[in-house]
Structures are given as C-alpha cells and as structure tokens.
Amino acid sequence: MRERRAPDLARRRAAALALFALAMAVVPLFASTYVVSVLIVVLFAAYFGQAWNIVTGFAGQLSLGHALYVGLGAYASAVLFVRFGLPPWLGMIAGIVVAALVGSIIAALSFRFAVTGVYFALLTIAFNEFTRILFDHFGWVGATSGLFLPVANRAHDDLVMLRGSPVMFYYFLLALSLGALSLSHFLLRRRIGYYWQAIREDQEAAEALGINVFRYKVAAMALSAAMTAMGGVFLAFYDNNLYPDTVFAIGRSIEIITAPIIGGLGTLFGPILGAFVLATLGEAMTQVSSGFAIDGLKQWCYGAALLLIVALQPAGLWPWLERHLGLAQDRR
Amino acid sequence: MLYLNIIVAGLLTGAVYGLMALGLSVIFGVIRVVNFAHGEMMVLAMYAAYVANRQTGIDPLLFLPAATLLLFCLGYALQRGLINRYIARPDHEQFLLLLAVATIITASLLMGFGPDARNVQLQYAYDSYEVAGLLFDKVRVLAAAGALIGVAALTAFFRFTRTGKAIRACADNQVGAQVVGLDVKRLYAITFGLGAACVGAAGCLLLLLIDVQPYIAPDYTLLGFIIVILGGLGSMPGALLGGLLVGVSEALSAFIIEPSFKSALSFALLILVLLVRPQGLMGRA
Amino acid sequence: MSALLEVDTISKRFRGLQAVDSVSFAVPKGGIVALIGPNGAGKTTTFNLIAGAIRPDSGRVRLDGADITGLRPDRACHAGIGRTFQLVKPFGALSVLENVTVGALRASADMAAARQSAFAILERLELADKADIAAKSLTLAERKRLETARALATKPKILLLDEVMAGLRPTEIDAMVRTFADLARETGIAILLTEHVMRAVMALAQHIIVLHHGQKISEGTPQQVSRDPRVLECYLGSAASHA
Numbered sequence: 048m049r050e051r052r053a054p055d056l057a058r059r060r061a062a063a064l065a066l067f068a069l070a071m072a073v074v075p076l077f078a079s080t081y082v083v084s085v086l087i088v089v090l091f092a093a094y095f096g097q098a099w100n101i102v103t104g105f106a107g108q109l110s111l112g113h114a115l116y117v118g119l120g121a122y123a124s125a126v127l128f129v130r131f132g133l134p135p136w137l138g139m140i141a142g143i144v145v146a147a148l149v150g151s152i153i154a155a156l157s158f159r160f161a162v163t164g165v166y167f168a169l170l171t172i173a174f175n176e177f178t179r180i181l182f183d184h185f186g187w188v189g190a191t192s193g194l195f196l197p198v199a200n201r202a203h204d205d206l207v208m209l210r211g212s213p214v215m216f217y218y219f220l221l222a223l224s225l226g227a228l229s230l231s232h233f234l235l236r237r238r239i240g241y242y243w244q245a246i247r248e249d250q251e252a253a254e255a256l257g258i259n260v261f262r263y264k265v266a267a268m269a270l271s272a273a274m275t276a277m278g279g280v281f282l283a284f285y286d287n288n289l290y291p292d293t294v295f296a297i298g299r300s301i302e303i304i305t306a307p308i309i310g311g312l313g314t315l316f317g318p319i320l321g322a323f324v325l326a327t328l329g330e331a332m333t334q335v336s337s338g339f340a341i342d343g344l345k346q347w348c349y350g351a352a353l354l355l356i357v358a359l360q361p362a363g364l365w366p367w368l369e370r371h372l373g374l375a376q377d378r379r
Numbered sequence: 380m381l382y383l384n385i386i387v388a389g390l391l392t393g394a395v396y397g398l399m400a401l402g403l404s405v406i407f408g409v410i411r412v413v414n415f416a417h418g419e420m421m422v423l424a425m426y427a428a429y430v431a432n433r434q435t436g437i438d439p440l441l442f443l444p445a446a447t448l449l450l451f452c453l454g455y456a457l458q459r460g461l462i463n464r465y466i467a468r469p470d471h472e473q474f475l476l477l478l479a480v481a482t483i484i485t486a487s488l489l490m491g492f493g494p495d496a497r498n499v500q501l502q503y504a505y506d507s508y509e510v511a512g513l514l515f516d517k518v519r520v521l522a523a524a525g526a527l528i529g530v531a532a533l534t535a536f537f538r539f540t541r542t543g544k545a546i547r548a549c550a551d552n553q554v555g556a557q558v559v560g561l562d563v564k565r566l567y568a569i570t571f572g573l574g575a576a577c578v579g580a581a582g583c584l585l586l587l588l589i590d591v592q593p594y595i596a597p598d599y600t601l602l603g604f605i606i607v608i609l610g611g612l613g614s615m616p617g618a619l620l621g622g623l624l625v626g627v628s629e630a631l632s633a634f635i636i637e638p639s640f641k642s643a644l645s646f647a648l649l650i651l652v653l654l655v656r657p658q659g660l661m662g663r664a
Numbered sequence: 665m666s667a668l669l670e671v672d673t674i675s676k677r678f679r680g681l682q683a684v685d686s687v688s689f690a691v692p693k694g695g696i697v698a699l700i701g702p703n704g705a706g707k708t709t710t711f712n713l714i715a716g717a718i719r720p721d722s723g724r725v726r727l728d729g730a731d732i733t734g735l736r737p738d739r740a741c742h743a744g745i746g747r748t749f750q751l752v753k754p755f756g757a758l759s760v761l762e763n764v765t766v767g768a769l770r771a772s773a774d775m776a777a778a779r780q781s782a783f784a785i786l787e788r789l790e791l792a793d794k795a796d797i798a799a800k801s802l803t804l805a806e807r808k809r810l811e812t813a814r815a816l817a818t819k820p821k822i823l824l825l826d827e828v829m830a831g832l833r834p835t836e837i838d839a840m841v842r843t844f845a846d847l848a849r850e851t852g853i854a855i856l857l858t859e860h861v862m863r864a865v866m867a868l869a870q871h872i873i874v875l876h877h878g879q880k881i882s883e884g885t886p887q888q889v890s891r892d893p894r895v896l897e898c899y900l901g902s903a904a905s906h907a
Binding site: 103109111156157160164165166168169170172173174176177180181183184191297298301304305308309312341342343344345346347349350351353354356357361 | 485597646
C-alpha cells in the first residue's frame with residue numbers, strides 16, 4: 048500500500064507546487080503596483096522565515112536574533128556599493144561570508160559552553176542588540192543617521208547593480224524563495240537533514256547514534272545565517288536606506304520568526320504560508336483601522352490574531368491546510 | 380567623587396531593575412516559562428500609577444500596594460486561564476503566546492494613551508541628600524528602598540510561609556509535589572501572580588525616575604533577561620545582584636562613553652557571563 | 665574466547681556517592697552477557713561509562729583492542745558501540761523508518777542504501793508494518809523495539825541494551841528474547857544487557873555479572889550466579905518482586 052500511494056502523493060505535491068510557482072510568476076503581469084509591493088513584503092518574510100526555519104525548525108535551535116544576519120548582508124553589500132561602487136553580487140559574497148562566520152562563531156561559542164535552549168535564544172538576542180548598538184556608533188557606515196543608496200533609475204532594470212523596478216525585486220525574491228524551498232526539500236532528504244531532525248527531537252539519542260551534534264548544529268546556524276544575509280542584500284537595494292535601528296531591530300528578528308511559527312515550524316511550506324497569512328492580516332488591519340484613526344488598533348488585532356492561531360493551531364497552519372488539500376503524508 | 384556619585388545613582392536605579400528582574404526569575408525558576416511580556420506588564424503598571432496620579436494626585440509610592448495587587452491578579456488570571464495550557468509545549472509556542480500577550484498589552488496602551496511620553500510631577504523630584512560629600516537623589520533613594528523592601532518581602536514569603544515553601548517544592552520536583560497532594564495549578568498561578576506583582580511594584584518605583592510610553596516595554600523585557608541571566612535564572616539574590624550590576628554599568632557607560640551606548644556594556648557583560656559561566660553569577664550549575 | 669569489550673577497573677564517583685567502584689569484566693565476541701543488580705547498583709552508570717555519556721574517574725575501556733575510554737558518545741558509536749536508553753528516546757516527529765535510517769546513516773552515507781538496511785532491520789524486529797507511522801504514536805513495547813532497531817542500524821560490534829524488557833508483558837518478553845537470541849546467533853554481534861526481568865536474563869545470557877553498591881560481587885554462568893550465596897543475599901530477594 049505504501050508503495051502504491053507514495054508516488055501518487057509526490058506527484059500531487061509537485062503539481063500543487065508548480066501551480067503555486069506559476070501563479071506567483073504571472074501575478075505581476077496583471078496586478079497593480081500596490082499588490083506587487085504587498086507581495087514583495089510577503090516574499091521577504093517568506094524567504095527570511097525559510098532561512099530561519101533551517102536552524103530552528105529543522106535543527107531545533109531557537110534563534111531570536113536573526114535580524115543580525117539581515118543587517119550584516121545588507122550593510123556589507125550596501126557599503127561596498129556606496130563606497131567602492133562594487134556590484135551587490137560581490138557584496139553579497141562578502142555578506143554571506145561575514146554572516147556565516149558570525150553565525151558559526153555565536154553557535155560554536157554557545158554550543159561549546161553547553162549554552163542551549165532558552166539560554167541560547169537569549170544569547171542570540173544579546174549578539175543582535177550588541178551589534179545594533181555598535182552600528183549605531185559606526186560612523187563609516189553612517190551610524191544612526193543612516194546609509195543611503197543612490198535612488199534607482201526606474202527606466203530600465205540593471206540586473207548587475209540591482210537598480211530597478213519593484214517588479215525586478217519581486218522576481219529576484221520569488222527565485223530566492225523557490226530556491227530556498229528546493230534547498231530545504233533537498234537537505235531534508237539527505238543525511239544532514241535527517242541528522243538535524245534527530246538533534247531537534249532528542250540530542251542525546253542523536254549523539255548515541257554517532258552524530259557529531261556540535262558540528263551539525265554549527266552547520267545549521269552557518270547556512271541559516273548565510274541565507275538570511277543573502278536576503279539582506281536585496282532588502283538594502285530595495286529599501287535604498289539603512290538605519291541600524293530598523294535593520295538590526297529586535298522587532299525584525301521577531302517578525303522573521305513569526306511567519307514560520309504560524310505557518311508551521313519545521314515544515315517546508317509553513318514559512319511561505321505564514322508570510323502570506325501575516326501580510327494579508329497586516330494589510331487588512333491597516334485598511335480597517337485607517338477608517339478609525341486609532342493608534343494601536345492594528346497592533347491589537349494583530350496580537351489577537353496571533354493569540355487565536357497559537358490557541359487553535361499551535362503546530363501551525365500548514366499541517367492543517369496540507370491535510371485538507373489532500374497533500375499530507377498519511378502519518379498517524 | 381563624580382564617579383562615586385554616578386555609581387551610587389546606578390546602584391539605586393539598579394535596585395529597581397533587580398525587583399523587576401526578580402519577577403522574571405521567579406516565574407522561570409518555578410514554571411519554566413520565559414515571560415516575554417514582562418516589560419509590557421511593568422509598563423502597564425506604570426500607566427496605572429500615572430492614571431491614578433492624574434485623577435487623584437496620589438503619589439506613585441502610595442499607589443504601589445494597589446498596583447502590586449492589580450498586577451498579581453492579572454498574572455494569576457493569565458497563568459490560570461491561558462499560559463498553564465502551554466507549560467509543557469515547545470519553547471517557540473510559549474514564545475508566540477507571550478509575544479501575542481505583549482503585543483496586545485502594548486497596543487491597548489497605545490489605544491488608550493497614544494505614543495507620547497507621560498510622567499508624574501512630584502514636589503520632591505529634585506530634592507537630594509548629601510552624605511559625606513556624596514549626593515543622593517531623593518527619588519532614587521525612595522525607589523531603591525521600595526525595591527529592597529519588595530525583594531525582602533518576596534524572599535521572606537518563599538522562606539517562611541506554607542505557600543512559599545510549597546512553591547519551592549514544586550520548582551524542585553513537580554511530580555513529587557503532585558504526589559504529595561499540592562495543587563500545582565494554583566501554586567503556578569500564585570507564582571505568576573507574584574512575578575507580575577514584582578513588576579507592579581517596580582513600575583510604580585520606576586515612574587519616579589523615568590517617563591513612560593508604550594514602546595519602552597520591549598527594552599525592559601530585554602533588560603530583565605540580561606539581569607536574570609547575569610545573576611542566574613531562578614536565583615533570587617542573583618536577580619538583585621544582576622540588577623545592581625546593570626544599573627551601575629548603564630550609569631557608567633552613559634557617562635563615560637555616551638548615553639546611547641548605555642545598554643551595549645550590559646549586553647557585552649551578558650555575552651561574557653553566558654560564555655564563561657552560563658548558569659549565571661549566582662546560579663547553580 | 666577472545667574478549668571484544670574489556671572493562672578494566674573503571675570507577676565513577678558522583679558527589680560523594682561511589683556509583684561504580686573498580687568494576688572489571690569482559691564480553692567475548694558474539695557473547696551475550698548480562699549485568700544485573702538491584703536498583704542503584706550502578707548498572708546504568710556502567711553503561712554510560714562504556715558508551716561515553718560519562719567519563720570514568722579511572723580505569724580503561726577497550727573495544728576490539730582499541731582504547732575507547734572517555735570517548736564522546738558519537739565517537740564511541742563510530743568505534744562500534746550501539747546503545748539503547750532505559751527511558752526510550754524516540755525521534756517522535758519522524759517516522760519509524762526515518763528513526764532507524766538515522767542510525768543506518770552511520771554506516772552508509774548513501775540514502776537509498778541506508779533506507780534499505782533500515783527497512784531490513786525493521787523486518788527483523790517485526791516493526792516493518794509500522795514503518796511509516798510517526799514514532800510518537802508507538803506503544804511502549806514498540807518503542808523499545810524501535811530503540812533497539814535504531815542502535816542496531818549503526819552496525820555496532822556490541823549492542824548495549826538498557827532494560828529493553830522492562831514494562832513489557834510476558835509474551836512480549838518471550839518474543840524479544842527470541843529476537844535477540846536469533847540476532848546473536850545469525851549476525852555474531854555481542855550483547856551486553858542490564859535487566860530486571862530474570863526470566864529474560866536466564867534465557868538469554870551465557871554469562872552474568874552481578875553489581876551491588878557499584879561493586880562487582882559475583883560473576884559466572886546463570887547456574888553459578890543463581891547459587892552464589894552473596895547474590896542470593898543481596899539481590900535475588902529483592903529481584904523476586906520484579907520478575
């Protein structure tokens with residue numbers, strides 16, 4: 048029975064994914080600038096969530112400071128562009144290297160000293176905040192007054208210098224997110240993915256099965272940080288301005304992790320679904336609350352919605368939706 | 380002498396931080412839940428004291444018992460009605476739950492009071508004592524005294540009362556506590572209530588020293604984390620020690636380097652402690 | 665009879681309590697040896713010392729001639745130690761097959777080969793029909809089998825079984841005994857087990873080591889040990905209630 052149903056399910060899942068990718072690819076041809084701008088927010092959230100999902104969802108290490116890697120990627124590429132005119136693709140390599148290094152160092156330090164669980168989470172916040180304050184005083188990158196990129200020439204899209212229309216960024220982000228999806232899918236079916244999940248489920252048992260827990264946890268953090276930094280590059284060139292207090296904000300770290308948790312931590316599609324739900328929710332709240340002009344109404348509804356989701360679907364929305372779409376593996 | 384004055388001011392403020400962090404530490408030590416809405420709850424208490432002062436002119440210090448009771452009830456109800464169902468769930472679910480609570484508290488305050496800074500006017504705001512050439516601001520002395528009384532009261536509660544001892548038994552061994560017939564749910568609710576009561580008191584005291592606005596809440600949640608980890612999560616003297624340390628380090632770095640740098644030193648201290656002595660200065664290994 | 669596992673006067677002290685006190689014994693290639701003793705005798709600590717979860721204060725552990733004293737658990741596994749835990753530790757969210765595949769990946773980096781060998785082990789342990797079920801929804805008896813299957817999948821030279829029969833029904837115990845006896849006979853793997861269930865110990869073990877208060881007080885064949893007055897005195901009286 049197992050053998051008969053599995054390929055059928057795989058085909059249906061592949062078809063659903065292809066349909067989703069196709070729909071996303073054609074949307075900018077019809078949609079308004081507003082819809083595209085909202086979808087860009089969705090794709091940023093989805094991609095950052097996918098990157099974070101690797102270290103927390105797959106390997107089970109709760110990082111609450113991922114804005115750090117967004118910032119490192121954003122600043123590395125933006126500074127090299129503004130100061131030396133280097134194309135962001137080179138800056139991206141720098142950002143990836145720096146972020147992976149910083150992520151590995153933080154992970155290595157904490158896991159070497161047996162800092163785990165809540166302590167690890169708080170340590171990641173501490174490094175995040177510490178770096179933010181450092182950048183606040185880092186004059187060469189603009190400190191608190193910010194770092195600005197020359198405003199884009201919208202006449203044509205410059206794919207090398209990443210200067211262009213929102214639609215160009217939309218496609219880059221869509222590619223990034225689909226790339227992250229494929230990478231996650233690939234890794235989960237390899238030894239490293241099996242080992243990450245084993246560590247997440249029970250570290251002691253994982254060790255007894257010959258897994259070098261330290262090495263795999265550090266690897267998860269390095270990969271997650273590097274991917275996050277890649278997204279940071281696009282954020283810098285899309286926003287055109289960088290302030291330490293917004294790029295490195297703890298609020299951003301929290302935003303990054305909310306989408307995957309709501310969508311379903313450790314699942315492949317959870318971060319994307321969560322990003323859609325949250326952005327739609329956010330936009331709807333903005334529309335509704337703009338009619339009342341009450342400060343905080345939007346945040347209040349947002350908080351209430353979070354509460355509702357965590358109360359009704361604590362494992363996330365995707366596992367639930369997956370079942371209803373008939374795409375779930377039958378695993379009682 | 381100038382440095383000594385700054386250190387004294389830092390210590391006095393630090394005592395209030397200590398009381399706030401004590402609440403976080405007690406909650407984590409017993410229930411094993413990190414209260415990510417801790418700063419938000421304190422800011423709520425600050426607004427309560429502010430409103431009471433606006434309406435009746437009552438000094439926040441005199442309003443303190445009422446705020447403490449109010450926050451105790453809030454904490455008790457929150458634990459009993461909501462958080463208790465999540466105590467055995469994974470960390471990230473608890474985090475999301477308390478994030479939702481925090482968001483709702485901040486948003487409610489924003490709806491009620493707007494984003495502007497508010498403060499209370501006190502006649503003795505600029506009074507100070509001079510002892511042996513050292514300057515003591517009256518408000519800081521009062522705030523620190525209040526904080527120390529709060530810490531002492533809570534310590535006495537855990538050491539001498541039946542309920543306090545029962546809660547400690549719960550923290551050591553939850554299953555054992557259930558076996559001997561302790562009502563763990565109720566004890567957890569009391570614990571969360573007490574943790575909230577700490578920020579109820581600390582909020583009133585802090586209102587003597589700073590302006591309040593909804594958005595400062597996350598900073599104080601973070602500050603609470605730094606302090607309890609410095610001192611050792613779950614350690615009561617550790618929370619006070621951590622508070623004093625952070626108070627002094629903030630005051631000194633604000634003076635020596637520059638005000639916006641004040642929390643950088645605290646974070647550096649935190650990173651150092653986590654790496655060298657992860658259980659905190661006073662925590663058990 | 666050449667020794668596969670040699671435990672040479674290992675000791676471990678916890679805060680004033682001498683948990684394991686100069687214990688020595690050996691497990692021959694292909695042999696089944698039981699480590700028995702009342703609660704708190706130091707059996708699980710001895711396991712942890714061999715498998716690397718705890719470092720011994722003194723003494724050596726050798727496996728197949730190589731010194732594995734104080735190796736980290738993952739290295740001990742690579743050296744050829746496969747262990748189970750007394751309190752089972754399934755990877756709850758993973759399927760039964762995935763659980764065992766994690767173990768099989770120790771011996772083979774190739775996914776298809778690992779899954780195949782994992783499935784073969786599930787068949788041997790009569791779990792094959794549960795392969796696609798999440799490990800968290802197994803019964804206790806099944807979880808204990810899964811624990812064994814996972815350890816076995818790492819292709820160990822010796823299998824350390826920590827009370828894999830505790831909490832099972834008599835028919836389930838008999839089935840487990842048969843499985844292990846077949847396993848040792850067919851694959852030549854050595855087994856070291858701790859067990860309270862005397863019925864299983866007597867049926868399986870060729871050699872028994874008795875621990876009491878961290879010391880070895882007796883060893884020999886099941887017949888010898890069961891007639892040893894020291895063993896009867898300190899142990900069998902209390903064990904009767906467990907059997």
